Amino acid sequence: MPAAPMPDALAWTEESNAIYQLVQQIQEAWNRAANTELAALFREDVDYTAWNGIYFHGRTAVLQNHRRIFGARFLDGKLQIAVRNIRFLSQSVAAVHVAVRLSGQDEAAASKASVEPGSPVEGAALFIVTKRGNQWRCEVFHNTLVIQGRAH
Secondary structure, three states: OOOOOOOHHHHHHHHHHHHHHHHHHHEEEEOOOHHHHHHEEEEEEEEEEEOOOOOOEEHHHHHHHHHHHHHHOOOOOOEEEEEEEEEEEEEEEEEEEEEEEEEOOHHHHHHHOOOOOOEEEEEEEEEEEEEEEOOEEEEEEEEEEEOOOOOO
């Protein structure tokens, strides 16, 4: 079967903008602790690896995990996500590398991330996003901490 033709530059720009919007929606939902809205931005069968290596499969597991952490560790948490690169793997699949900064976590969460309470946690994450119909959603997510003092 021949490969589908790749979109032109204008189409890539439109698709990139849609992906930036998806990342922005994830950040906004996280910052409002809007669990259901956040989970809806991930595919039903998402593969999700948290910064500490804990793996979740499926939107329901992501929803339950965020419901738990928003209710305890991140009551005042604020997430900032900066897109570093979008690499299209096909017309409907893209790898999105982002820098992550989380502030406002409680003392226990800060300790687990090996930062001083009140200090932000720096991370790097990879979203594999897919387009179905006209909608981009996260299919795979992997998040990791950045060791303090190391450049992104």
